[in-house]
Amino acid sequence: MKTNRIIVFTLLLMLPLASVLANGGSDSAETASKEMVNISWHQIGNPQEELPVVMEEVNKYLGDKFGINLDITVHGWGDYTTKMQTMHAAGESFDLAFTSGWANPFIPTASKGAYLPLDNLLKDYGKDILSILPAKYWDAAKIDGKIMAIINYQIMSNQRGIAFVKEYADKYGFDPDKVTQNKQIFDFFQQIVDNEEGVVPYFNLKEGILPDLNPQEETRYFDDIISEEDRYIGVYLTDTTPTVVNTLISPEYRRDVESVREMLSAGYIPSDFTSLNLDEEVKGREYASFIMTRIKPGVEGENLVRYGKDTIVSGLYKPYTSTGSASSTMTAIGVNSQHPEKAMELYNAVYSDKYLYNLLVFGIKDVHYTDAGNGYVNLDTDKSYGLPAWQFGDQFNAYLMPGQDPDVWQQTMDLDASAVVSPLLGFVFDPSPVRNEIAACGAINAEYKISVYYADNLDEAMADFNKAMEEAGIDRIITEAQKQIDAWLATK
Amino acid sequence: MPNLLSKRKRGLLDHRGLWLLALPALVVVVLMQYMPLPGLIIAFKNYNYGLGPWKSSWSGFSNFTYLFTTGVAARITYNTIKWNFLFIVLSHSLAMLVALLMNELSRRSIKIYQTIFFFPYFLSWVIAAYLGFALLSGDRGIINTLLTRMGRDTVIWYAQPDAWRVILPLAYLWKHFGYIAIIYFTALIGLDPQLFEAADIEGANRIQKVFRISIPQLKQLVVILVMIDIGRIFRSDFGLFFQFTRNSSTLYPVTDVIDTYVYRALLTLGDPGMAAAAGLYQSVVALVLVLLSNKLITKLDEESRVF
Amino acid sequence: MSKRVNSSNFFIHILLGAIAVLCILPIVFVVSISFSDEQDVLKNGYAAFPRVFSLEAYRMMLKSPGQILHSYLVTTFVSVVGSVIGLTLSSMVAYVITRKDFKASRFITLAVFFPLLFQAGLVPFYIYVVKFLKLKDTLTILIIPYLVIPWLVLLLKGYMSKIPKSIIESGWLDGAGEVSIFFRIVAPMTKSGLATVGLFYFLNYWNDWWLSLLFISDKAKIPLQLLLQRILSNAEFMRSTLFQSVGVDIDLTKLPGDTARMATALLVAGPILFAFPFIQRFLVRGITVGSIKG
Structure with missing residues (x-):
């Protein structure tokens, strides 16, 4: 009997608790005055404790200037895509949202009608954006000829590289800058295998990314058409009459696979490298080099922070600019947005207003950062705050952080200027006519591209691979891609 | 009084009471499970975010074709059914054995075993995957370290499909047998003690009592549990097949199941219509299998049938 | 014995x-x-x-203990309320479907079993909850979807089918209605079954992060699982090389590694691991309220 009463009592206690829990967080947002326009913005990042404090400051500024009350929601890195996909599917209203090839994927969502076409809005309310971002990049955000997202201005080219640990490079007199052939790198790896017990010569990890190792190449062979992961079709970056090819039957691919197999059998890379996580592994092991999927000016300083190692980074090929690299961070306006004009007006301000930009990225001066002079900031304060800088318009507006070169932004722009331009820059593939084939080919590709590294008989394995891809309809994808590319060329 | 009893037997008065007991649950089921079902229509649509589920254009069965076009289709279907069937047989046998053994012991030691057997259920597959990796990793795994010490060649476990024919069932059993054992054990201690006393009088020994009383008494429960598992036979424990295998593609010939294939296939597209199509396909097959097994059970033993 | x-x-x-x-x-x-x-x-x-x-892993996870404690509160609330109501509703309907003399019982069994086979799936369910029920960001949506879990209802049916018909008939003779027969006779007789199923209900609520991932963004309503899941999945995402290519500068040493991951698992499972005999007793007493009087 006693326990029964305790249970009833507990349940009764739970009821008021429910209302406490239910009301806990809802009293902060409603204070803005009536005439203000509310703009919601969904972002990816680490949810920030200090966000409300920063937003108060931001809204003071925005309220006076534009009559806008901005509400930023930061979803976690791992949650963002799921959250946005379900919101799109339910047709929920939002004003601004981050989109890209790697989170909240741009092409499928934009071509399925999740975003508003922006051409007219940009002309009327986004003049500064149009003047800042070089015109050649805009095509990368177009679907059916209409701009569906605003491209953020940051590094626009892509270049893969290897980071060599300085300690070992120096010890064996290896100079990464002088490398012209795979063999020279392999010789260095061999010295590590022979002389450094327990040191991994080369971390080249994560399935899905082909372990390029071709420093002698002028440029990377192919531009991918569907996505970075689905590189089974592409066009040669040097092909000016872009012809879509099956990359899996190309001699270049064959050579890549053979070089991986050679590295595996010689022990240059961990035997189960495809099931390892780069950043996880490098924390606990000794290693002499590792892959860098995107290098940019100042990357050696970043490596020092990330991995605690002095490295010499050497590019594997010339940087190149493609639709994928140009559209790697963008912001879209939701199709059900209540105030698309105001949203564009706001984004125009974020893009061009240095004060607003840095307030959003770094927070409030002397609270979240201190001024270190010469455009540098010091983030070492009691309260930590920080949203990804490439998520807000023009990254070249950003304050400099310790370790960055004073002219890092200029270096970045120079790098972009020197980059090889893909013949497909500005072409956006619409996957919907062949979505079944892409689903099937994607699944087959994910399987075989790894198993060919381990197969006893490479010829047989490659033949199986190609046969399976044909069954899955790779030829229909190639035909469709070629058709779309030809149509795109005709409009230029 | 006798009048009342006969009325009840004719099922007049009691219906209200029984409906009253069933109604709240039925309301919840209708509200949470049945009402969203019309949304499955998107399996037959070209889903457009701007238009929503109803206004999007029809696409016939085209959302389904990626499930069947390649040679993989046969493999994933076979693997899914094979593994689930094996898991059902193994986990229920082991759980039953453990439950019967526990039933022979004193209450105090049972409490300890019961708690311990339940432990793995609390660890998510993510955590289990890390522990598994510590055992099986190529260069530094505990097993390979032991092999080296014994002077044997090491094995790249995550590139060795055949090994996973054993590893998968072991991992599944480790995680799941405990709670099935608890289900059976609970049923055993709920049995009428008079049954056992009667057997004692007849002079039956422990083993005879197990076979003549305990197991037959659990028959209906086994049927229900197996039927539930058959209802899920076309779906897989995603954590086991995806996370625990580290999604290592060299293992696919053994570990690839419908759910992992669909996940992989839709990674680039994220099409809600195609995802719904896969779910619907799994449901329809499961429905057929459940109806068939119910028929079979009814034929074998009318008493045990589920519906 | x-x-x-x-x-x-x-x-x-x-x-x-x-x-x-x-x-x-x-x-x-x-x-x-x-x-x-x-x-x-x-x-x-x-x-x-x-x-x-x-103790570094725990220090890191518990850096802002306010949110974690609050999330414990949310999870406890949802688990207790959900499992008590869920066990009550499910055992009631389970009793009804054991009654083969009741004509509708077969229909009800099918009605409960069918959702085990057919689910609407992520997108339709999300649209339904957000657009029709309008339950986004409420504790209600963390509770009602799991109140009646088909396989647990059938499991309860399995436990209850062992009750001899004669006992129920004697209840009729005493003039008891079906409702009181259930609460005074059937429920107490299946105590151990109820305890087990109740525990499963409790764990189901305790371990869930899926519903909260979909429907909860208000900090005040984030349950423990989602909070910790988020810490881990964010770290996981940042580790992937995919992320490297975006070029974000984060100090990797600050990401939770193996030790933090394991600490997370214990922070989630620890409390119930040790409380679970108590939870079982609590749930059984809860549902058999009043049985002692009879």
Whole structure:
């Protein structure tokens, strides 16, 4: 009997608790005055404790200037895509949202009608954006000829590289800058295998990314058409009459696979490298080099922070600019947005207003950062705050952080200027006519591209691979891609 | 009084009471499970975010074709059914054995075993995957370290499909047998003690009592549990097949199941219509299998049938 | 039951003991790793006892204890309310479907079993909850979807079908209605079954992060699982090379590694691991309220 009463009592206690829990967080947002326009913005990042404090400051500024009350929601890195996909599917209203090839994927969502076409809005309310971002990049955000997202201005080219640990490079007199052939790198790896017990010569990890190792190449062979992961079709970056090819039957691919197999059998890379996580592994092991999927000016300083190692980074090929690299961070306006004009007006301000930009990225001066002079900031304060800088318009507006070169932004722009331009820059593939084939080919590709590294008989394995891809309809994808590319060329 | 009893037997008065007991649950089921079902229509649509589920254009069965076009289709279907069937047989046998053994012991030691057997259920597959990796990793795994010490060649476990024919069932059993054992054990201690006393009088020994009383008494429960598992036979424990295998593609010939294939296939597209199509396909097959097994059970033993 | 001194008990203990070791060993490792120094674990691998003892993982996870404590509160509330109501509703309907003399019982069984086979799937369910029920960001949506879980209802049916018909008939003779027969006779007789199923309900609520991932963004309503899941999945995402290509500058040493991961698992599972006999008793008493009077 006693326990029964305790249970009833507990349940009764739970009821008021429910209302406490239910009301806990809802009293902060409603204070803005009536005439203000509310703009919601969904972002990816680490949810920030200090966000409300920063937003108060931001809204003071925005309220006076534009009559806008901005509400930023930061979803976690791992949650963002799921959250946005379900919101799109339910047709929920939002004003601004981050989109890209790697989170909240741009092409499928934009071509399925999740975003508003922006051409007219940009002309009327986004003049500064149009003047800042070089015109050649805009095509990368177009679907059916209409701009569906605003491209953020940051590094626009892509270049893969290897980071060599300085300690070992120096010890064996290896100079990464002088490398012209795979063999020279392999010789260095061999010295590590022979002389450094327990040191991994080369971390080249994560399935899905082909372990390029071709420093002698002028440029990377192919531009991918569907996505970075689905590189089974592409066009040669040097092909000016872009012809879509099956990359899996190309001699270049064959050579890549053979070089991986050679590295595996010689022990240059961990035997189960495809099931390892780069950043996880490098924390606990000794290693002499590792892959860098995107290098940019100042990357050696970043490596020092990330991995605690002095490295010499050497590019594997010339940087190149493609639709994928140009559209790697963008912001879209939701199709059900209540105030698309105001949203564009706001984004125009974020893009061009240095004060607003840095307030959003770094927070409030002397609270979240201190001024270190010469455009540098010091983030070492009691309260930590920080949203990804490439998520807000023009990254070249950003304050400099310790370790960055004073002219890092200029270096970045120079790098972009020197980059090889893909013949497909500005072409956006619409996957919907062949979505079944892409689903099937994607699944087959994910399987075989790894198993060919381990197969006893490479010829047989490659033949199986190609046969399976044909069954899955790779030829229909190639035909469709070629058709779309030809149509795109005709409009230029 | 006798009048009342006969009325009840004719099922007049009691219906209200029984409906009253069933109604709240039925309301919840209708509200949470049945009402969203019309949304499955998107399996037959070209889903457009701007238009929503109803206004999007029809696409016939085209959302389904990626499930069947390649040679993989046969493999994933076979693997899914094979593994689930094996898991059902193994986990229920082991759980039953453990439950019967526990039933022979004193209450105090049972409490300890019961708690311990339940432990793995609390660890998510993510955590289990890390522990598994510590055992099986190529260069530094505990097993390979032991092999080296014994002077044997090491094995790249995550590139060795055949090994996973054993590893998968072991991992599944480790995680799941405990709670099935608890289900059976609970049923055993709920049995009428008079049954056992009667057997004692007849002079039956422990083993005879197990076979003549305990197991037959659990028959209906086994049927229900197996039927539930058959209802899920076309779906897989995603954590086991995806996370625990580290999604290592060299293992696919053994570990690839419908759910992992669909996940992989839709990674680039994220099409809600195609995802719904896969779910619907799994449901329809499961429905057929459940109806068939119910028929079979009814034929074998009318008493045990589920519906 | 009478004490049976038998040598075969010894063998049973050996067998069950061996299985128990297999079940407990991974937990030992989890505990050990969570109290180990991250660098040591990375260098020398896992061990059953911490080689270098460290509380760093817990310090990191509990850096802002306010949110974690609040999330414990949310999870406890949802689990207690959900499992008490859920167990009550489910056992009531389970009793009804054991009554083969009740014509509608077969229909009700089918109605409960069908959702086990057919689910609407992520997108339709999300649209339904957000657009029709308008339950986004409420505690209600964390509770009602799991109130009646088909397979647990059928499991309860399995436990209840052992009750002899004569007992129910004697209830009729006493003039009791079906409702009171259920609460006064059937429920107390299936106590152990209710305890087990109630525990499953409780764990189902406790372990869920899926519903909250979909429907909760208000900080005040984030349950424990989602909070910790988020810490881990964010770290996981940042580790992937995919992320490297975006070029974000984050100090990797600040990401939770193995030790934090294991600490997370214990922070989630720990409390119920030790409270679960109590939870069982609590739930059984809850549902058999009033039975003692009868």
